Amino acid sequence: MNFVQNFPAVSILLCLFAGIISSGLKKKAARFVNTVLISIVGFLSLCTLIYVMGTGESFVYVMGMFPAPWGNEIRAGVLEAFTALFFCIIMLLSLAGGRKKLADEVEEGKTFLYYVLMDLLLASLLALVYTNDLFTAYVFVEINTIAACGLIMIRQNGRTIEAAARYMIMSLLGSGLLLMGLCMLYDLTGHLLMSNIKEQIKWVYVSGQYRIPLLVTIALLSVGLAIKSALFPFHAWLPDAYGYSTVSSAAILSSLVSKGYIFLLIKIIYRVVGFEIFYESRIVDVLFVFGLMGMIFGSISAIRENDVRRMIAFSSVAQIGYIYMGIGMGTQAGMEASIFHIFSHAATKSLLFIGAIGLTDVSGGSRQFIELTGSAYRNKWAGVTFTVGSLSMVGVPLFSGFISKLLFAQAAVQNDVKMLPALIILGISTILNAIYFMKTVIRIYTPVEERKYESITFKDMKLYVATLACFIILNVVLGVSSQPIADIIGQGLAMFS
Amino acid sequence: MYYIILSILFPIFTGVYLLVRKEMKSRKNLLMAAGIFFVISAVLVILALCMAGNGLFTLFNLTNRLPILFKIDEVSVVFSVMAVVVIVCAGFFSFAYMKHEGKEKRYYGYYLIVLGVLIALCFAGNLITFYMFFEVLTLSSMPLVLHNGSKEAVMAGLKYLFYSLSGAYMSLFGIYFLERYGNTLTFSPGGVISAEMAVQHGGILLGICFAMLIGFGVKAGMFPMHAWLPAAHPVAPAPASAVLSAVIVKAGVLALVRVVYYIFGVSFLKGSWVQYAWIVLTLTTVFMGSMLAYREPVLKKRLAYSTVSQLSYILFGLSVMNAESVTGGLLHVLSHGFIKGALFLCAGAIIYMTGKTRVDQLRGIGKEMPLLMWCYTIVSLGLIGIPPTGGFISKWYLAQGALLSDIPGFNWIGPVILLISALLTAGYLLPLTIRGFFPGADYDYGTLKKKEPPLIMTVPILILTALSVGIGLFPQIVTNYLSHIVERVI
C-alpha cells in the first residue's frame, strides 16, 4: 500500500483531532490551528489527486479491521481528490475574507468555538466526499448538520436562532428520509458498502423483484438529499440561514455544505444505484422539473428581495436548480455540467458573499439596496469583485458561469425531449439573473451626492483585498482554462463506475 | 448634347445661387437677375430642343444597372415648350405680384429650381431618371406652396408633400418590379415588356401598373388622391398656383404617358382590367371635379377644382388608348396649360389689385378692369370648349376618340360625362364674366375706378390667351406634330 493512500483518512482524522484540540484553545490559537489544518488538508488532497491521476485508477482504503459487509471504507478517485482540494481552497478563502468581520459578528468568548465547528464541518465534508459506505455517509451527514447549525447560530440574534431552528428541522427531515432510504437499501441488499450494494441492486433489478421498494428507496435518497441541499421547493430555510449568519458561514454554507450533499447524491447515483437504473426510474424527470422551477422561482424571489445578502441567498436556490437540472437530464454530459457547476457556483457564490460584505460595511452595515448606492466607490475592490461575481452569474464569457452555462446547454441539446424546456428556461433564467445582479451593480456604481458614509482604504483591509484577488483569479481560471477541469470531471466519473 | 445638361443645370444652379446668397441690395437687382435667368433658361431649352437631336445621353450611373440618361423626343418637346412658356410668363407676372408677398429671393430661387427640374423631367430618358426628378420636383415646389408662411399654407404644403410622396412611393413599388420584369427602364415607344414576360407575370405586372397609375395619378390630381390640389392652390401665390396648376401637375400626366405608352405599352394594357379601372377613375374625377368647382365660392379654389376635372379629361384621353383620344389628350395638355395659366394669373391680378378672393365679391369687376376680364372670358370659353379656342379642338378629339373606341359602355358614357362636365364648366366660370360685366341695376357706378393691372401683369396674360386661341385657330400645326407621337405609340 502506497503511503499516499493514507492521506484521505488521515485528513478526516486530522480535522476531528483539530476540533478537539481547538476546544481548549484561545481565539487566536484556534484560528491558527484551523488555518494550518485547512492548508494541510488541501495539500494532502493535492497529493492524493496527483497520485490518483498518476495511477489512473481509484483506490479503496479500509478503516479499522472490520471486513465487509460491515466495514468502513474510504475511496479516493480523481473527482473526490479534486473536490476535496477545491473545498479546502474555498473554505480557506472564505474564512480569510470574513476574518475581520468575524470580530463584530461573534462574541469574543465564542470565537474559538467557531473554529471548532469549522474543523468539524471540514471533517464531515471530507467524509461525505471520500466515503465508500453508506453508514459513514449518514454519520457525517448528521455531523455536518450539527456543525452547520452551530455556524448559523453562533452569531446570536433573534433571526439566526429562528433560522437555525428552521434549518435544523428541514435538515433533520432530510436526514430522516435519507435514513429511511438507507434502511430499505440495507433490507434489500444486506450491505452497507457501496460497491457491494451496487452489485446486489443490479442483480435485484435484473431479476425483476422489488421494483417498487427500489423505486421508493431511490426516491427517498434523492428527496432527502435534495431537501438538505435546498432544492426548490424545499428552500424555505435557506434565505434566512444564509442571510443572517456570519459572512464566512454564509459563504461556506452556500458554496460547500449544500454541494457536499449534492456530491453525495451523485456518488450514490453512480456508486450505489447505478446510473442506468437511476435513469430508468422516473425520479430523474422529477429532479429535472424541480430544477427548472428552482431556476425560475429562485430568481424571481431574488428580484423581489430588497436585502442584498438575502438576494444572493435566493440566487443560490436558482443555482442549485441548475445543478439538479443537469442531473435530471440523465446524461453523462448533464452530470459533467452539474459537477462543473458545483465548482463554478462554489467559487462564485462565496466570492459574492465576501464581496457583498465589503459593500455593506461601507454603507453603515445596512444591507438594504437604498443604502448601498455608490458603495462601489467607497470600497473599490469589493465593488469590482461583486461585479465580477455578477457577470459570472449572468454567464458572461471569460468567467466561470459562462462555461457552466455552455456545458449545461450542450448537455441539453443531446436530449431531444428535455432540450427545449431546458434551453428556454436557461435563457429566461439568464435574463432574470441579469435583472437582479445588474440592478445591484448599477446601484453600487451610482454615485451619491452627499457623503453619508466613509470610504475605506487599502491599508485597512489588506487580507480582505488579497482574498478578493484570489477569488477573482479562481473565477477567471475556471472561466478560461476550463478544459483541464472538465477532463478531471470526465475522468473522475469514469472512475466511479 | 451638352445643351441638355446646360438647360437643366443652369436654372437649378442659378436657383440655388439665389437661395444661398445674401439678401440683395435692392429689389431691382433681384428682379433683374431673375429676369435674365428666366430668359437664358428659355433660350437654353430652345437650343437644346433644336440642337440635341434624339440620341440617348447617359450622364452617369447611379448603380451598375441604373443609368441616369436623357433623351429628347416629341413628347419632351410638347411638354417642355408648354412648361417653358407658362413658367416664363408667370415668372414675369410675379415681378409685380410678388411685391406684396415678400421673401422674393427665396421665391425666385425655388421657382428657378422648379423650372430646371421640369425641363429635366421632360428630357428624362428612362424611368429612374424620371423618378429622380419627380421627387426633386415635389421637394422643390413645396416651398412655393407654403410661401406665405401662414399656418394653413404650411399645412397645405405638407399635405402636398406627403400626398405627392405617397404617390411617388407607390410608383417606386412598380419600378422595383419593372426593373426585374422589363427588358430595360429606358422609355421606348410601344413598351419594354416582352411577350414572354407578359404571359408569365401578367398578373403581377397589371397589379403594379395599376399601382403606378394611382401613384403618378396623385400628381395629376386623379381621384382618389386629389385632395392636396384644392388645398395647395389657394394658399400659394397666384403665379405659383398658375405654374402648379398648368405645369407641375402636368408632370403627373407626363409620367402616365411615359409609363403607359413607353414602358408597359398599349398592346399589353389595352382591354385589360387596368384600362377599365383607369377609365372609371378618370371619368369619376372629371365629373366630381366639375361639381366641386361649381359649388366653390373662392375663386382660386374653384379654379383648383377645375384643374382636377380638366386634368382627368387628359387622362381620359390617354386611358382610351386610340389615336384620336391620345391626340385629344396631348392637345389638351397644351391648351389646358395655357388656359389654366392665364386663368390663375387673372385671379392673381384681381387679388393683387382688389384683394378680393371670393366670386361673389367681384361684382362689376369687368367694369374695373375690362382688358383682364376679356382675357378671362376668352380663355374660359376655351376651357368650356367653345370654338374657336384650343379647348374646343382637344375636346372634339377626345369625344371622337371615345366614340370610336370599341369599349362597350364607355364609348357613349364617356362623351356624355364630358358634355355634362363642359356644361358645369360653363356654370362655374361664366358667372364671373356675367356679373363682372353686368353687375346689375343696383351697382354703384359712382365709385367705379379703372384699376387695370400694370403692364408686366397684363402682357403674360395676353400672351397665354393668344396662344390658347392660336391653337384653336391653327390646330393642324399641332395635330400634325402630335400624329408623329401617336403613330409610334399606338
Next chain:
Amino acid sequence: MIMLVILIPVIAGILVSLIPFKKRSHMETFLETLVILNSLLVWNLLIHRPESVFTLANFTGNLSISFKVDGMTMVFAGLVSGLWPFATLYAFEYMTKEKNEKIFFTFYTMTYGVTLGISLAGNLLTMYFFYELLTLVTVPLVMHTLTREAILASRKYLYYSLGGAAFAFIGLIFIIIYGSTTDFILGGVLDPEKIGGRTNVLLLIYVIAFMGFGVKAALCPFNSWLPDAGVAPTPVTALLHAVAVVKSGAFAIIRLTYFSFGVEFLRGTWAQNVVMLIVMFTIVYGCSRAVKETHIKRRLAYSTISNLSYILFGVTIMTPLGMVGALTHLVFHAVMKISSFFCAGAIMHQTDKHYVYELNGMGYKMPCVFGVFTVSSLALMGVPGLAGFVSKWNLASSAVESGNRIAYGGIACLLISALLTAIYMMTIVVRAFFPVKEFDNTKSLEEEKDPNWKMLVPLFVFTIFIVIFGLFSGLIVDFFADVAAGVY
C-alpha cells in the same frame, strides 16, 4: 496585428482615465492621435488581409477565441474605423458641457476596440464573447449623466441586451453541436448528417437566436431600450446607438444567417417567413412611433429601429442579392443616421432645445447644421441621388428577384416606411426653414449659431459621403456583391 487593433483602443481608454492631463487639449490630442492611428492600422489590416486564422486561446473542446479577416469584417470594421475618428472629434466639443469626461472617453474609446473585436471575430463563440463585452462597456456610457432616467435606461439596456444574448447563446450551442465547426463559412456550417430529422427544431432555434441577436438590432418587440438609451450624450447615441451597437446586432444576424446556419438550409422554410414578418412589422412600427414622438433624439431613435429592420429585411430575403442589400443599408444608413444624430446633438449643444416644436425658424440661425440635417433627411427618405435611395433600391430589387411573395409585401412596407420617414423628417425641416409667419427671426440670433469646426467637420464629411454614395454607388456595391459571393 489583429490583437493590436483591438487592444490599442482599450488601452488608450484605460490610459485616459489614469494619466493626469494638464490641459484638456492634451487629452484631446492624445486620444485623437491614437484613434486615428488605430483606424489606419485597421485599414492597413483590411487591405493586406492575413489569410490565416489567428487563434488566441482555446476554451473547452473545439471552442476557441480566434480572429479572421473576411469580407464581412472588411465591411463592418472599415465602416466603424472610418466613423470613429470623426465621432471622437465631435465628442470633444460636445462633452465640454457634460461632466465626468474622462470616464466617458475611457469607455467610449474602449468600445471602439470591442466593436472591432466583433467584426474581426473568426467564429461564433468569439463574436458572442465580444458581443457581451460590448454590452458591458457601453452601459457606463448610457448611464453617464447619472440622472434617474439614465440609470433606468441603462438598466433596461442591460436587461434587454443580456437577455437577448442569452437566447442567441442557444443558437451558439446548436451550431456547436450540429455544425461541423463554429467558424464562419459562407453558406453555413450545419452538418446534414448530424441534423437527421431535427430540421424543425433547428429552425425554431434559428428563430430564437435571430430574436436574441435582434434585441441589439432593436427588433420589435424588443426595441424599447433604444429610445430610452437616448438619454446618453449624443456622441454615444449617434455612434453607438445608430451604428456600432445596433449594427453589431445586425452584423451578428448576418453572421448567424449566412455564415452559420446557411441560407440554403433556411430559405423557403417557415422560419424565414416568421422572421421576415417580424422584420416587416418592425419597419412600419418604428416609423409610426417616430411620427408620434416629439423629442428629436427619440424620434431619430425610432427611425433607427425602423431602418435597422431594413437591414434585417435584406438578411431575411436570404439570397446573395439580399445580403448585398443588407450590407448596403448597413453602411449607408450608418452615415446617414450618424449625421442626423450629430445635427440633433449640435442643436442640443448650442441651444438646449430638445423638442421638435422648439425648432421654429432654427434653419436661419444654424444654416450649416440644418442644411446637413436636410440632406440626411432626404437621404433617409430615399430621394434618388442620395445614399438612401441606392440601399433601398438594392433591398427592393433583391426582394423582387427572390420571388418570395412575402418579400413583395416587404417592399410595400419599405415604401410605407419611406412615406412615414418623410413625414417625421420633413416636418422638422419645414419647421426649421419655413417657420409660420409670427416667427421673429431677429431675436436671439446672436447666441444661437452654428457650432465650431470640431462639430461641423464631421457633419460635412458625412454629408459628402451621403452624396457620393448616392451618385456613384457602383464601385462600393460591386464590392458588397463580391463579399456576398464569398470572394474574400
